[in-house]
Amino acid sequence: MNRGGGLTDRIRRAIKDPVLPGNVLRATNTSLKKRDETVAERPDWEDLRERAAKVKDHVLANLDRYLAEFVENARLRGAHVHFAKDAAAARRIITELARRKGATRILKAKSMATEEVELNQAFTARGFTPLETDLGEFIVQLRDEPPSHITAPALHCSAEQIRDLFAREGVTDGRAPTDRRELATWLSLSARAHLRDRLLEADLGITGANFLVAETGTVALIENEGNIRLTVTSTPVTVSLVGIDKLLPKLTDLATMLPLLTRSATGQRMTSYFQLISGALDEHHIVLLDNGRIDALRDPENREILRCIRCGACMNVCPVYRTVGGHAYGWTYPGPIGSLLSPLWRGRGEDHQLPFLSSLCGACTDICPVKIPIHEHLLRMRREAVSAGRRGIPERLAFRIFRYVMQRPGLYRRAARITKRLLPAAARAGLLRRWTDTRAAPQPAPRSFKEMWREDGPRFSKDP
Ligand code: SF4
Structure with missing residues (x-):
């Protein structure tokens, strides 16, 4: 699946894939279970969410001030700060840096910003193959496909698929434990052994960032594998590509954000490693990425979407994501938040259809640690897509007919009687297959509400 x-x-490909929906469901269920357990330990969870939303709103409303503060403090601590207006500029800055430094062996830590600007493709076009050091990213790199989740890039793969992939690609010699629990550990250790020497030989390291702290010019990174720490310490030059929406005003804001992020993302109280990089590296370049963020900020309706701290919880809980996985969405950011960010930041024709990939159940809004009312924005973007004439002619025609019928009670009653008779026959004849392939055929109620009211009277009127 790609x-x-x-x-x-x-x-269609995702739904028909024999293993993908099961893999995604298993992985997201595990994440949600762990998330729920660790969130339950924090009676102040709702206060934390409230505080985090306020911090993000404040920084987004004053982004120019905090950006200037960050740049000044990062430069004071020895970092080189660059601005990238768009993806092409980010690719140009980073590949040019690699050329100037004569870098040949490039390491990459997991970073959605680098996926967003298609940095690997830019390196490959210039003859470099950056080595992904995060286990999930390493797996999808071997499979020659993009990540399917923002915190768990290979969440769509089973351990058995990874076992076969590693054997095929020479990461292992093919002899693997048969016990499933042992297999997962063995796969991690095999990847570690395979990557370790290469990690120590590289000359340029690339990271993203979870947060930027304005008052100290700090790049904050969390991880579980230690690969980011190795990437930034084993290479003489480090480049961090970071969206400008990752800014926080103060170091103490991390105390609010980190428990929300780690619990929501992986169900951990804290990740195994936590890096605060403030000028301690030999040579550190920070590339601040706009790529549509400033335009999104200018519109007050969209601003709160940029509160997102990329925890991935809205994906784990979304019934659509849980069925089709991340590749179906077509860009770096899948799931409910991706259905908002893709039209905003990329805005290609197909991106405007993404807000329709939602049941609007509101589970994403309930789980979001920074309280983005995701389903309300999805609904708004649907309205905008319809107003802009971005929906197909059959759908627009169907809704026109629906509106016409709904406004005429006599016609509505006749249409309801006919539909009731025709629907089961249409389902039997396979005319509703596009719906019934993945869902049960809708069954009309034996009696309509009006019939019940007429025949039985207001039976429940005395109930409280
Ligand atoms: S929208 Fe909320 S739940 Fe979804 S990734 Fe962003 S912070 Fe997490």
Whole structure:
């Protein structure tokens, strides 16, 4: 499964994949269970969410001030700060740096910003193959596909698929434990042994960042594998590509953000490693990425979407993501938040259909640690897509007919009687297959509400 083809093709491929939906469901269930357990330990969870939303709103409303403060403090501590207006500028700055430094062996820590600007493709076009050091990213790199989740890039793969992949690619000699629990550990250790020497030989390291702290010019990174720490310490030059929406005003704001992020993302009280980089590296370049963020900020309706701290929880809980996985969405950011960010930041024709990939159940809004009312924005973006004439002619026609019928009670009653008779026959004849392939055929109620009211009267009127 990869991102090729149109949206409908990708969704169809995902649903028909024999293993993908099961893998995604298993992995997201595990994440949610751990998340729920660790969130339950924090009676102040709602206060934390409230505080985090306020901090993000404040920094987004004063972004120019905090950006200037960050740049000044990062430079004071010896970092080189660059600005990238768009993806092309980010690619140019980083590949040019690699060329100037004569870098040949490039390491990459997991970073959605680098995925967003397609940095690997830019390196490959110049003859470099950056080595992904995060286990999930390493797996998807071997599979020649993009990540399918923002915190767990290979969440769509089973341990058995990874076992076979590693054997095929020479990461292991093919002899693997048969016990499933042992297998997962063995796979991690095999990747570690395979990557370790290469990690120590590289000459340029690339990271993203979880947060930027304005008052200290700090780049904050959390991880579980130690690969980021190795990437930044074993290479003479480090480049951090970071979206400008990752800014926080103060170091103490991390005390609010980190418990929310780690619990929501992986169900951990804290990740195994936590890096605060403030000028301690030999040579540190920080590339601040706009790529649509400033335009999104200018619109007050969109501003709160940029509160996102990329925990991935809205994906884990979304019934659509849980069925089709991340590649079906077609860009770096899948799931409910991706359905908002892709139209905003990338804005290609197909991206405007993504807000329709939602049941609007509101589970994403309930789980979001920074209280983004995700489903309300999805609904708004649907309205905007309809107003802009971005929906297909059949759908627009269907809704026009629906509106016409709903405004005429006599016609509505006749249409309801006919539909009731025709629906089961249409389902039997396979005319509703596009719906019934993945869902139960809708069954009309034996009696309509009006019939019940007429025949039985207001039976429940005395109930409280
Ligand atoms: S929108 Fe909220 S839940 Fe989704 S990734 Fe961002 S912070 Fe996490």
